[in-house]
Amino acid sequence: MSNQDDKLKDIIGHAKEYGFVFPSSEIYDGLSATYDYGQLGAELKNNIKNYWWKAMVHMHENIVGLDAAIFMAPQTWKASGHVDAFNDPLIDNKDSKKRYRADVLIEEHIEKIRTKINKEVAKGKKRFGDDFNEEEFRATNPNVLRRAAEISKIEDRMKTGLENEDLADIKALIEELGISCPISGSKNWTDVKQFNLMFSTELGSVSGEAATIYLRPETAQGIFVNYLNVQKSGRMKIPFGIAQIGKAFRNEIVARQFIFRMREFEQMEMQFFVRPGEEMKWYEYWKEYRLKWHKALGLGEDLHRFHDHIKLAHYANAAADIEFNFPMGFKELEGIHSRTDFDLKQHEEHSGKKLRYFDPEINESYIPYVVETSIGLDRMFLAVLSASYKKETLDDGSERTVLAIPPALAPYKVAVMPLTKKDGLPDKAREIINSLKIDFNCQYDEKDSIGKRYRRQDAIGTPYSVTVDHQTLEDQTVTIRDRDTMFQERVAISDLHKIIGDKVSMRSLFNQSEEVTAE
Numbered sequence: 001m002s003n004q005d006d007k008l009k010d011i012i013g014h015a016k017e018y019g020f021v022f023p024s025s026e027i028y029d030g031l032s033a034t035y036d037y038g039q040l041g042a043e044l045k046n047n048i049k050n051y052w053w054k055a056m057v058h059m060h061e062n063i064v065g066l067d068a069a070i071f072m073a074p075q076t077w078k079a080s081g082h083v084d085a086f087n088d089p090l091i092d093n094k095d096s097k098k099r100y101r102a103d104v105l106i107e108e109h110i111e112k113i114r115t116k117i118n119k120e121v122a123k124g125k126k127r128f129g130d131d132f133n134e135e136e137f138r139a140t141n142p143n144v145l146r147r148a149a150e151i152s153k154i155e156d157r158m159k160t161g162l163e164n165e166d167l168a169d170i171k172a173l174i175e176e177l178g179i180s181c182p183i184s185g186s187k188n189w190t191d192v193k194q195f196n197l198m199f200s201t202e203l204g205s206v207s208g209e210a211a212t213i214y215l216r217p218e219t220a221q222g223i224f225v226n227y228l229n230v231q232k233s234g235r236m237k238i239p240f241g242i243a244q245i246g247k248a249f250r251n252e253i254v255a256r257q258f259i260f261r262m263r264e265f266e267q268m269e270m271q272f273f274v275r276p277g278e279e280m281k282w283y284e285y286w287k288e289y290r291l292k293w294h295k296a297l298g299l300g301e302d303l304h305r306f307h308d309h310i311k312l313a314h315y316a317n318a319a320a321d322i323e324f325n326f327p328m329g330f331k332e333l334e335g336i337h338s339r340t341d342f343d344l345k346q347h348e349e350h351s352g353k354k355l356r357y358f359d360p361e362i363n364e365s366y367i368p369y370v371v372e373t374s375i376g377l378d379r380m381f382l383a384v385l386s387a388s389y390k391k392e393t394l395d396d397g398s399e400r401t402v403l404a405i406p407p408a409l410a411p412y413k414v415a416v417m418p419l420t421k422k423d424g425l426p427d428k429a430r431e432i433i434n435s436l437k438i439d440f441n442c443q444y445d446e447k448d449s450i451g452k453r454y455r456r457q458d459a460i461g462t463p464y465s466v467t468v469d470h471q472t473l474e475d476q477t478v479t480i481r482d483r484d485t486m487f488q489e490r491v492a493i494s495d496l497h498k499i500i501g502d503k504v505s506m507r508s509l510f511n512q513s514e515e516v517t518a519e
């Protein structure tokens with residue numbers, strides 16, 4: 001097992017032990033790729049949502065929020081293209097009975113070839129030492145060139161096969177590459193079939209009258225169909241945005257890797273409506289703004305990177321992902337897409353309703369173009385959890401596990417602990433909590449030694465622990481301990497509100513993410 005697998009396993013174990021994430025309906029052995037957020041997970045999730053909502057809605061005068069229903073008129077999904085085209089190519093191994101995404105099997109094969117190239121490069125580096133010029137080596141070494149050519153041949157063939165829906169050729173490619181099932185090791189594959197990712201159910205109780213409706217596979221369409229309602233009732237002027245946080249459902253063929261890929265998940269999306277021709281300016285703006293939003297959390301350097309899409313979806317004229325270095329490597333965390341007027345145009349055609357905007361500045365009526373930012377809340381949760389999870393060896397040789405969650409996102413902001421359960425100390429601790437709890441989520445803890453209690457707070461990411469002792473009763477001071485530095489100092493109870501407030505306020509995050517302009 002690799003280090004990466006170990007780290008993910010550790011995080012999953014930690015998340016369960018401390019009440020962040022549980023397997024769903026665990027007493028019945030769980031349901032695959034479905035998870036429940038526990039008492040601390042729900043808090044962390046809410047704080048992430050809050051950070052996103054504040055940044056996107058409250059900090060932008062021209063963005064408003066929405067909360068649309070999960071069920072929508074079935075025509076919505078015909079218009080959006082999801083009924084006909086929201087498919088993944090699936091293939092089964094006849095021996096292991098395991099199901100795979102055909103494109104993912106091929107991509108994994110390509111990744112293996114890439115690893116071989118990297119090994120070749122590493123060998124070159126070792127041989128030539130300081131004189132090594134990687135770029136030149138990659139451009140001239142015959143082994144590297146042969147392998148790179150092999151990769152582009154496979155990529156081209158897969159792309160053509162998928163675009164032309166030539167599923168027989170996708171299967172032929174898998175066979176020619178000699179790809180075997182990781183479980184059974186056999187190459188005994190079924191044909192490749194298209195599999196629609198939408199969940200459907202029936203609406204209506206009278207038989208014969210039931211209509212098939214879908215659980216939304218993205219929140220975006222709830223925004224598109226309400227675009228005119230919001231524009232008119234909110235007197236919005238282009239450019240303007242509509243933001244939404246909500247559940248989405250996809251019947252993913254292979255749902256693995258904890259909360260990274262689930263069948264029920266949550267999205268935070270914002271559709272920004274702009275004048276046609278101005279979309280690239282806004283696309284660049286949102287790319288930059290969203291990256292700053294991530295970086296402001298200070299989760300670590302070099303954890304984010306852009307990945308520009310080469311193959312664009314039929315509706316997009318530009319698209320990029322913000323990838324995050326998860327325990328299993330760099331993977332998509334957020335997408336920024338320039339979606340043209342595709343969606344609104346489709347809804348105009350299918351509904352017969354005009355979805356135009358009259359732009360008084362240029363005296364013209366048009367269908368706005370859309371730039372969207374779309375992030376998975378659960379993936380963001382995993383990003384925060386995995387970057388925050390640390391095992392440290394202390395000066396005295398002991399170990400601690402600490403979740404260095406950005407204080408603004410931490411489930412509890414402060415733990416208040418009486419040194420002993422006697423002498424009125426618990427009452428004093430509760431009195432302090434009562435004075436803080438309206439602004440900060442506080443935890444009361446009186447069980448075990450102070451050292452053990454500190455460790456517990458470290459493990460759940462509480463930025464501050466406050467200890468109440470006998471001196472407190474005399475001079476109204478307490479000891480406050482910082483989670484990250486473990487530094488302790490004596491402060492007046494009356495200063496606690498300010499000390500904690502300064503540390504956990506979202507204000508510090510915004511100083512860094514606000515200086516983006518669209519020009």
Ligand code: ATP
Nearest residue numbers: 252260261262265332333334335374375376378379
């Ligand atoms: P992927 O390529 O990983 O399947 P996608 O490109 O289909 O993702 P989008 O349709 O762009 O994803 O959705 C926007 C965001 O929603 C993604 O960046 C991701 O954070 C999140 N997301 C998508 N599918 C899932 C899922 N099954 N589980 C959790 N989050 C998801």
